[in-house]
Amino acid sequence: MTPSATSFPQEISITRPDDWHLHLRDGAALASVLPHTAAQFARAIVMPNLKPPVTTTEQAGAYRQRILAALPAGMRFEPLMTLYLTNNTPPDEIRRAKDSGFIHAVKLYPAGATTNSDAGVTDLRLCYKTLEVMQEVGLPFLVHGEVTDPEIDLFDREAVFIERVLQPLRKDMPELKVVFEHITTSEAAAYVTQASGPIAATITAHHLLYNRNEIFKGGIRPHYYCLPVLKRESHRLALVQAATSGNPRFFLGTDSAPHAKGVKENACGCAGCYTALHAMELYTQAFDQAGALDKLEAFASFNGPAFYNLPRNTGRISLKREDWTLPAELPFVDSSIVPLNGGETIHWKMLAE
Ligand code: NCD
C-alpha cells in the first residue's frame, strides 16, 4: 500500500477481536491476568499447559468453569478450551471433546519443547488413531512447531519441524485442520502460504515488532525471551508481510504467557512474553508501521473465526493514536509481572467502551 493521508488515521474502529493463542494459567495467577485479556478480546483459545496438563474433556470443562468464575462482574469473555495431546490420548477422548461443544482444538507440545511440555508427545506416529478422529470430526490440531533434537540449532528448530514433522503429518492426514502456532520464520510463513489443504498460522505481536537483537540490547533482557525465540530481521519482515497480506490463513494469537518477575529475571529464566494488557495496541503499532492498518481487522477479527467455523463477534473496539507509558510492573499473585515494553512508551491506546 502506498502511504497517503488516509494511511495515518488518528483513530481506528474494528470488529471486536479474538486471541487464538493464550496462556491464562490457573488459580490466583488466572485471576490476575484474565481481566486484561477480557478487556481486549471477546474470546480466546486457552492453552492447556497447566501443571498437570489439561488432557481430558472433564478437566477442560472444570478449567473453563474456573475461568468463568474468575471473570470480574460485568466483563464478558468466552474461553475456547483445548486439550493437551499426549502419547496416550485415546481416540474416544476426541469424540467427547467434540461433543462437549466447548473444546475447539487439541494442542501438540513436542515433549520438552517449551514451558510445561514434559507430558508432550515423543513421536506423533503414536497418536495417529487419535489424529484420525480429529481429522474426521474437524477438530483443529494446534502445533507448537519446533523439533526438540538437541543437535538442531535453537534458531533452526521451526524450519526443521516443517520438514521432519509437519510435511509428513499433512501428507498422511490431508484433511486434518492444522494451525501452525506462533510462527517465527520466513520458512513457516512461506509454507503456510503455499501448502494445500486446511492450514493456518497464528502470529504474535512481539514477533511482528521485534527481532532477536531485542533480547541482547545493552545486556540480556529476559522479558524478550519466549519460545519459539525471536529470529533475525529478515524473518520478522516475512511475518509482517504474511500478517498484512490479507491472506485469511494468518490470524492473531498473542501467546501472552505470564511468569512472575522472579522466574523471568533468573539464572535459568522462563520463556514467555506478557502482552495481554496491551496486545491490540502492539498489533496496531505493527500494522501501522507497515502502512497496513486496513488489513488489521481481517487478521484480528475475521480470519480466526472463519478457520474455526465460529461466528464473528458483533461488538467493536476503537484505538487512538496516542503516546502513553505502559506500567513497569503489574500485580501478579504475591509478586509482579513485567509486561513486554514495561515502562516504555506505546503509540496506540485502546479506548474504553
Ligand atoms: C509458553 C508458556 O510460558 O506457557 N511460553 C512461551 O515462551 N511462549 C509456552 C509456549 O507457548 O511455548
Ligand code: ZN
Ligand atoms: Zn503459547
